[in-house]
Amino acid sequence: MVVVQVGEDEVDRLFQALADATRRDIVSRVLVAEYTVSGLAEQYAMSFAAVQKHVAVLERASLVTKEKRGREQIVRGRVDAVQRARRLLDEYEHIWRQRIDRIGDLLAEDASDQD
Amino acid sequence: MAVISTEKDTDALHFRLVAEFDAGTERVWRIWADRTQLQRWWGPPTWPATFETYEFEEGGRAAYFMTGPDGEKARGWWRITAVEPHRLLTFVDGFADENGDPVPDMGETTATVTLEDLGGRTRMTMTTAFQSLEQLEQMAAMGMEEGVREALGQVDALLAEDAPV
Numbered sequence: 001m002v003v004v005q006v007g008e009d010e011v012d013r014l015f016q017a018l019a020d021a022t023r024r025d026i027v028s029r030v031l032v033a034e035y036t037v038s039g040l041a042e043q044y045a046m047s048f049a050a051v052q053k054h055v056a057v058l059e060r061a062s063l064v065t066k067e068k069r070g071r072e073q074i075v076r077g078r079v080d081a082v083q084r085a086r087r088l089l090d091e092y093e094h095i096w097r098q099r100i101d102r103i104g105d106l107l108a109e110d111a112s113d114q115d
Numbered sequence: 116m117a118v119i120s121t122e123k124d125t126d127a128l129h130f131r132l133v134a135e136f137d138a139g140t141e142r143v144w145r146i147w148a149d150r151t152q153l154q155r156w157w158g159p160p161t162w163p164a165t166f167e168t169y170e171f172e173e174g175g176r177a178a179y180f181m182t183g184p185d186g187e188k189a190r191g192w193w194r195i196t197a198v199e200p201h202r203l204l205t206f207v208d209g210f211a212d213e214n215g216d217p218v219p220d221m222g223e224t225t226a227t228v229t230l231e232d233l234g235g236r237t238r239m240t241m242t243t244a245f246q247s248l249e250q251l252e253q254m255a256a257m258g259m260e261e262g263v264r265e266a267l268g269q270v271d272a273l274l275a276e277d278a279p280v
Contacts, residue, residue, distance in 0.1 A: 104117040
């Protein structure tokens, strides 16, 4: 469940950004910890320039931020930690509400068996 | 409505759900104790759960998988830490790899289930404790990727509809 409220052209950018496995991997990493562009480049069998291009696509889709620190560029996931926690807990709640509904249905079967 | 309340605490990293059912505690206990009953509600209809191992006792283990629409399998494990019939169940659960072995990077969560007799009705309280915010973040990142893959699958299906017959 992707909980991002955006306009249609933004959806296009978002989908395009995440249609690539390397870019999805970059997003997963920078949501957990900040990385320098060169630090990210070390993770993949591709050039620094290629990784930089991927980061630029993600930045245009508002999935990451890039900030200059000295000679390095720091990449971070954009949703702050508490929002991420809240979103996961919301998803978790959704899973459990559906389970409770199924339990309710299961118990209701007993009642109809007794009729 | 079976669900009475839910509570999410992002600082304490826990989730609590309270539900009430029109059935006695012995009956509600069976939805956990009986593997066949558990399989009917643990996974969503599109991802039904199969428990290959289910040792419903203190120190017991469970191993299960959920089968997705394309036949892909998501695996999980439990370690049961307390069983007090009709009253209390606690277990630790986590993700498993394709061999059913725990994936340590994903951490584990602790679930506590209590049943309370309300004179023929049952109040069930379920609390899940997460280990760290980092664990939540990793799970959120994974969930996001899953969601995107699902959304992309829907786009493929839409495009296929437009294809000339």
